Amino acid sequence: MNPSLRRVWGLVYRHLALYRRSPPRLIELMYWPVLQMIVWGFITAYLAGVQNNLGSVAAGVLLGGVLLWEGALRSLMGFSVSFLEEIWSRNLGHIFVSPLRPGELVAGLAVMSVLRTLIGVVPAMLLAWYLYAFNIFALGALLVGFFAALIIMGWAVALGVTSLILRYGAGAETLAWSVLFGITPFAAVFYPVSILPAWLQPVALALPASHVFEGMREALTHGTVAWGHLAAAYLLDGAWLAAMAWVFMRQFQAARVRGALLNIGE
Amino acid sequence: MLRPIGAPGGDAAAQAPHILRVTQALIVENLVKTYVPGRPPAVDGLTFAMPMGATYGLLGGNGAGKTTTIAMLLGLLVPTSGRITALGHDMEKDRFSALARMNFSSPYIALPNRLSVAENLRVYAHLYNVKRAEARIAELAEDLQLTDLLNRPAGELSAGQKTRVALAKALINRPDLLLLDEPTASLDPDTGDWVRTWLECYRAQTGCAILLASHNMGEVERLCDHVLMLKQGKVVDQGSPAELVERFGREDLEAVFLDIARGTRAEAAQ
Numbered sequence: 348m349n350p351s352l353r354r355v356w357g358l359v360y361r362h363l364a365l366y367r368r369s370p371p372r373l374i375e376l377m378y379w380p381v382l383q384m385i386v387w388g389f390i391t392a393y394l395a396g397v398q399n400n401l402g403s404v405a406a407g408v409l410l411g412g413v414l415l416w417e418g419a420l421r422s423l424m425g426f427s428v429s430f431l432e433e434i435w436s437r438n439l440g441h442i443f444v445s446p447l448r449p450g451e452l453v454a455g456l457a458v459m460s461v462l463r464t465l466i467g468v469v470p471a472m473l474l475a476w477y478l479y480a481f482n483i484f485a486l487g488a489l490l491v492g493f494f495a496a497l498i499i500m501g502w503a504v505a506l507g508v509t510s511l512i513l514r515y516g517a518g519a520e521t522l523a524w525s526v527l528f529g530i531t532p533f534a535a536v537f538y539p540v541s542i543l544p545a546w547l548q549p550v551a552l553a554l555p556a557s558h559v560f561e562g563m564r565e566a567l568t569h570g571t572v573a574w575g576h577l578a579a580a581y582l583l584d585g586a587w588l589a590a591m592a593w594v595f596m597r598q599f600q601a602a603r604v605r606g607a608l609l610n611i612g613e
Numbered sequence: 614m615l616r617p618i619g620a621p622g623g624d625a626a627a628q629a630p631h632i633l634r635v636t637q638a639l640i641v642e643n644l645v646k647t648y649v650p651g652r653p654p655a656v657d658g659l660t661f662a663m664p665m666g667a668t669y670g671l672l673g674g675n676g677a678g679k680t681t682t683i684a685m686l687l688g689l690l691v692p693t694s695g696r697i698t699a700l701g702h703d704m705e706k707d708r709f710s711a712l713a714r715m716n717f718s719s720p721y722i723a724l725p726n727r728l729s730v731a732e733n734l735r736v737y738a739h740l741y742n743v744k745r746a747e748a749r750i751a752e753l754a755e756d757l758q759l760t761d762l763l764n765r766p767a768g769e770l771s772a773g774q775k776t777r778v779a780l781a782k783a784l785i786n787r788p789d790l791l792l793l794d795e796p797t798a799s800l801d802p803d804t805g806d807w808v809r810t811w812l813e814c815y816r817a818q819t820g821c822a823i824l825l826a827s828h829n830m831g832e833v834e835r836l837c838d839h840v841l842m843l844k845q846g847k848v849v850d851q852g853s854p855a856e857l858v859e860r861f862g863r864e865d866l867e868a869v870f871l872d873i874a875r876g877t878r879a880e881a882a883q
Contacts, residue, residue, distance in 0.1 A: 350742040357739025364732040365725065368766070432725075440722035441782070444687040445740040446713040604691045606648060609684055 354447045358455030359462075362429055376463055380417045380471035387413040388479045407567050410481045412536045412560060417468050418494050419556060420527050422501025425463030426456045427508045427523035434517050443608050449599050453592070456509075457502050464498055489566055489577075493559045496580040499588060500555040501527070506591035510598040513607060535560045555583040635701040638790045638822030639663040639686065644695035646681050646846075654693065655681040657846035663839075665789070668816060668823040670833040670854075672866075673843030674874045679826040682843070683792055686824070687717055700789055711790075713741060718783035719794035720776065726768025730759060730778050733767055734785060741786035753781040757811070773804040780808065784815070791823045797832060809835060830867040840866070842873050849873055 348356070366373050391406030433439045442452070475481045483490060508526055511519040533547060534556035540548050551557045562576035602608050644659040656678040663669045671679045684690035686697060688708040697704040702711035724733045731750060738746035754760045757777045762770065767778060776796070783791060796812070797805035809832055816823055827833050833840060834854040842850040842857070850857060850873065854866050861869045871877075 353742050354740050357736050360739060361725065361728065361732075361736040364728050364736070368727045368729075436725040436727075437721075437723040438725050440689065440719070441717070441724065441737070442740075443689055444712060444715075444717050445737065446709045446742070447740050448709060600691075603689065606681070606684065606690050608689045609680070 351448070351451055354445075354451045355455045355458065358442075358447065358452065359458050362432065362459050363462075365432065373466070376421075376467040377470050380414075380421065380467045381474060383413055383417060384410070384471040384475050385478070388475060388481075391481075392479060406479075407481055408564050409537055410475055410479065411483055411486075411563050411567055414468065414472055414475060414483055415493055415497055415559065415563060416531070416534070416536045416556070417471060418464055419497040419501045419504075421464040421467040422460045422498040423505045423508070423527050424523060425460030425467075426502055426505030427512070429456050429459040429463075430505075430509050430512065431517070431520050431523060434512070434520075439608065449596060453506070453595070456505070460502060460505065461498060464501070486563070486566055489562075489572060492577055493563055493580075496555055496559050496577070496584055499581075499584040500559075503584065503587035503591045504530075506588070506595045510591070510595045513595075513598040513602045516607070516610075530554065530556070533557070539564065552579075553583065555580040555587065558583065635789075636665055637662050637698070638665045638667070638700060639824065640696075640698040641686070642696045642698075644682070644685060644697065645693045646678075646685060646690065647693045654846050656685070656692075659695070659841075659843075659846075659848060661841060661848070661851070663822055663824060665822050666816070666820045667839065668812075668825060668837050670837035670840040671824065671826040671843060672830075672833060672840055672870060676845075677843040678846040679843060680794070681846075683717075683794055683824075683826060686792060687715070688712060713786065714788060715790045715792065716741075716783040716786055716788040717792045717794070718779045718796060720779070720796075720798045721794065724767045724775075724778065724782060727766055729764050729766055730754075730770070730781075731763040733778065734781055737782050737785045743786055749785060750781075753784060757781050772799050773801065776800055776804070776808060780811070787819065787821075789821050791821055793823060793825045793827075795827050795829075796825065797827070797829060805829075805832070812836060830865065830870055834866045842870070844873055 387410055391409050394409070395406040433442055472483050475483065486493070504527060505523075508519070508522045511522055533543070533551045534554050535543075535551055536556065540551045540557055540561060543551055558576040558580035562573040562580070565571055565573040565576070640662045642660055644656055645654050646656040647654040659678075659682060661669070671682060673679050681690065685692050686699065686704070688704050688711075691705070699711040700714050702708065704711060728736070734750045734753070735746060738749060743749050750763075751760075754763055757780060759774075759777055759781060762774060762778070767775065770778065780796070783793070793812075797808050800808065812823065813836065815821070823836070825833065825836060838853060840851060840854055840857060841848050850860070852860065857869050858864070858866060861872055863869050863872065
């Protein structure tokens with residue numbers, strides 16, 4: 348195996364071994380997405396009952412939003428919590444004095460983010476199909492496109508969160524859970540961008556998620572593919588990822604100068 | 614009884630024999646680290662060279678600059694000025710080439726508690742790109758008496774067992790340069806002696822260089838060829854343990870350490 352890939356695999360193996368030996372961690376991955384889906388499933392079932400056809404469409408759009416947004420949330424948490432696991436286990440010093448490059452660390456965390464997201468969200472999607480007859484898989488390849496765009500957005504946000512942890516220490520760890528909830532009102536998850544005040548719309552349109560959810564609504568309500576939104580989502584993903592990678596590398600180097608890597612757990 | 618330990622020169626060296634030509638394991642030139650501008654530096658003008666096959670000791674009281682020095686040698690910390698060349702590689706420009714042939718052990722940095730000993734060692738075998746990783750783990754487990762512990766979670770081990778596991782992690786890549794921060798801290802005398810004997814044999818058999826930071830003067834006297842005495846970030850004296858003891862007119866290194874720490878050197882020399 349290529350040495351670089353092997354180092355990435357070493358980091359992934361470390362986390363897989365952890366999950367194999369810690370059932371509560373594994374259950375926690377599925378717990379919130381499934382719970383969210385159940386609550387929103389009942390809400391949408393209620394709406395569908397009240398409003399008949401219109402309600403059914405709205406219900407599908409809401410459930411689709413919940414399930415896809417969980418993808419972004421789990422991606423963020425999968426990345427940043429995997430980094431925090433190294434801090435919690437006081438293992439970060441060993442990691443940073445190994446030949447693992449910062450880019451390989453990021454790659455390993457990104458792989459863990461995808462695995463954690465799939466483990467968390469796919470059961471919720473299957474349950475939505477079983478309990479509420481909402482088949483998000485009907486979106487087909489488009490689902491993969493939307494989902495991947497949100498996972499990449501989760502990485503970009505996670506790189507920002509990890510940079511803050513490098514800057515402020517483990518005290519910034521709550522951001523790993525909370526930061527994306529703060530973005531939710533502007534990400535057009537449950538309503539179109541046009542609902543937002545005019546001055547907020549450019550903010551929303553600068554987020555990849557807004558384009559994903561606009562595209563999802565168009566696909567679910569009209570059955571058409573909004574290629575423009577999909578392309579915009581990926582272009583913005585690339586821009587945010589590059590910007591956050593730059594911030595991460597700056598903070599990593601600054602942490603090496605300050606000596607923060609010696610006592611980041613404190 | 615210890616049996617012969619692996620091939621000398623490290624895993625990377627085995628694949629690229631030319632790198633064995635390096636005769637100095639470490640060259641440290643005028644190293645300075647100032648955490649806060651305007652305040653006294655934590656390390657102030659440290660200069661030394663450590664040849665391959667040698668064991669050097671870093672001695673000093675709390676706050677003398679030992680941890681800061683080790684962190685800079687490992688690339689965890691960027692020096693304010695000065696230069697470190699480890700195994701022929703400039704640590705600021707090419708630290709990953711050096712890190713592949715170095716390793717480190719400290720009781721203050723843990724291994725993940727939930728992972729078994731074997732899983733922990735496997736992780737680092739991957740990170741250091743160790744060939745025939747399972748054979749290397751089995752070899753280390755036998756050498757360090759860990760075979761029965763391989764499937765036990767690291768968090769369930771005693772302090773002595775954890776130290777042996779940390780040592781196995783530090784040796785997984787057959788390092789040419791080994792940095793040890795208090796390798797026998799919190800160990801009982803018997804286990805501490807076992808670790809020291811093991812390190813002596815390992816160095817003799819592999820020819821690696823060892824830099825040791827310790828507060829155990831007996832350990833330093835026994836293991837080190839050369840000692841750097843640090844105080845307030847500066848080398849205040851250096852030499853072999855025997856030279857230092859003679860120069861200070863004391864009976865052992867502990868008395869020398871106390872003279873330096875308490876600033877009673879001049880009195881002792883008279």
